[in-house]
Amino acid sequence: MNLPTIQQLTYLVALADEGSFSRAADACFISQPALSAQIKGLENRLGQQLLERTSRGILLTHQGVQVVDRARALIRDLNDLVIEAKNDGDDLRGDIHIGAIPTMAPYLLPALVQSLRKHHPHSQLHLHEEQTHDLLQSLRYGKLDVGLLALPIEEPTLSSAVLAHDPFLVAMSSDHRLADTSSPISLDRLAKENILLLEEGHCLRDQAENLCIRSNIQPSDIQATSLPTLVQMVAANMGITLLPRSAAPIEARTGSGVMTRPLRSSNAGRSIGLIWRTSSPIGTYLTSIISDLSTLWK
Template sequence: MNLRDLKYFVALADTRHFGKAAERSFVSQPTLSAQIKKLENYLGVQLIERQPRKVTLTETGMKILPVARRILQESEEIVSLARHEHDPLAGKLKIALIPTIGPYLLPLITRKLRKQLPRLKLMLYEYQTNPLLDRLRDGEIELGILALPVPHDGLETRPLYEEPFTVAVPNQHALAKRNNVKLDDLTGENLLLLEDGHCLRDQALDVCSKIDVKESEDYRATSLETLRQMVAAGLGITLLPELATRGPFGSGHGLTVKSFARPVPTRTVGAVWRKSSARSAAIDAVCEIIRTTMQE
């Protein structure tokens, strides 16, 4: 058994297709199939159920898969540690951000990251919280930027900044004339939220849990931009993170954004990475740039 065979097995488990797994692994399909069979013979168990146009894992294969991922992840950590020992701020760093942070934070930090970390090549991705954490644990990414807290078994977390919530209301709404809004002012309002899977949905529900606010059952948005359009159309009100209301994302186009009166509800935006990561120096450098930028 070798790492190459485990890579073939993981690729096949991910794609559930011999052709696609071979393409991902840069080998021919017969070669990949033969190596998987060789691995099964070595282990003395069947890992794959081969059916026409369909590949499924056996029960044993399902048990072995997370162990194989972990072995591959640790082997990549060894290579990464050796490669970056002399220049820890060089090479690729795979970073994922959740959709309610990425589009609004990246414009503020990208230029600084390039200037202060010129040898670090950032590979940027966008995932919702749970898929992000899954990919982090599987070694597909090295750093996540999301809202804390999150389940952090095997992971390290670091708070980076506190982000206030704001209220977005239609232009003709009574609250649009206020200088600021108290949480109690939202009592009885129709609250528009993102669909399940977005942590911002849970955060907004938590903020509003102490008042009698009605969640709209008829409309759920797939993004903040859709949510904005729904407010502008007069379907209800919503909570938006402050970064998502700056510049062109602020008041206008049918809606008005209002700040909360004190105490202002906030969310904690932070970083998460594997405890075993060999990229701690690069991760620390990126986190520090984000932290200082958000303090300016």
Template structure:
């Protein structure tokens, strides 16, 4: 038994026709037919039920095809791993990012990533943080952009930047007349937060606990954009990370952003990958590109919500 015979087996299972399967494998039909018969003789069982009009898998054939697919997939994975080790910048890298960061960070950094790694195929996945960590652990991702801390002993972290929070309030809110506030002043307000599972929720709860503030129990958003729309509708206040502030000038007549004068609530962002990853040199370079953000993205000032 060899890999070519397994390829013929899978092709015949997919096409259910000897002529089309042979064409897909770029061989003559008699060659494919002979190899399938040899495989059946070696296994001692019929893999296909043949009639004049169609080809059907037998139960033994179905099992053999499933196993052949796994073997061929593993072999392709081995080839891809070898290619990535020899030329990592020309291979594929699977990168994860969490939802309250991805839509705001990726448009800023992807042009730089493409310029630095023009032949790298970057596959992006957006998931909640726990799912990203699980995918990293299982080898389904090569790296993930996550908020610190991440308690996973097998992961290496390159810290990228610290992203401050702003308080977003409706334009008719009493705080809208001010440009800043102290953290402890949050104790006088109830904040709208994201639903369970979002790391931004955990970070916001830490700020609430620090300030003695409460969470609004009647509403939990599924996305950061939903939170923004709820503030715009005048239904409450929330914490907004700095990268999400960009582009809010269009809402300045309905929304106002306040800096924090002390304590400066923030979240730290890092690039994580397995300590054993063969892509470590590439990922260190990628971290350098992701770290190089324009200063005004993390310190947008009060421009998004000018006084009226």
């Protein structure tokens, strides 16, 4: 079915208000014949005579009155739609789905959430914890809007920004023989130690493993399913591990039975970054978040 145009309805309303074709045409800033043609078109589409043309102006038929009433409401609603849509511009609204990898979520998400809530108080945040691979997939499919993970990630459809560098610390039980001081320790000293790693799938595992390989260190074949578990194993003196500095305040807090020492003359670690679809408008709104967090985590 061929629907009437909003324009036609607008003209009809003007015609009803002004009471004559010529005045209505002036009010609409178009010529009188143009208005005549549009009204005629509207009457044709509706299959109804909406008004009587008299020598003195116009008279609305009963159908005309009905249509004008509804048209007014319709135009008002359409205006509302536009206003509403235009207002919706200064901050993000609605649901934002945030994903974070498990080795970052507990330690870094709180600050991200805080910053987002500060800048975009009208949005509802939803938090998800996924490993990098799944997180990227969810991002591509629109299940997530932003991801917090380790960079670099090179993907044509995704954009990312580094927030901070997250150096690795050596974590060991407080009883461990290397725990006599908290001064930097060189990588060589770890060669004889039993190095515990996370299980496959965690990008942190890959990063730590790579570091070991590059330093000719053979890691243990015991694998932990999560960072807290890993730290528990360290606390139980089953070995030592490489712990991101960002996790230390929580995992190696005083009383945890675990202590950390930085690596000497090495900036081994991971990059903490945000990632999002390039096509998503969220990119625009993330700049302030990024500057917030990179300051905080400097």
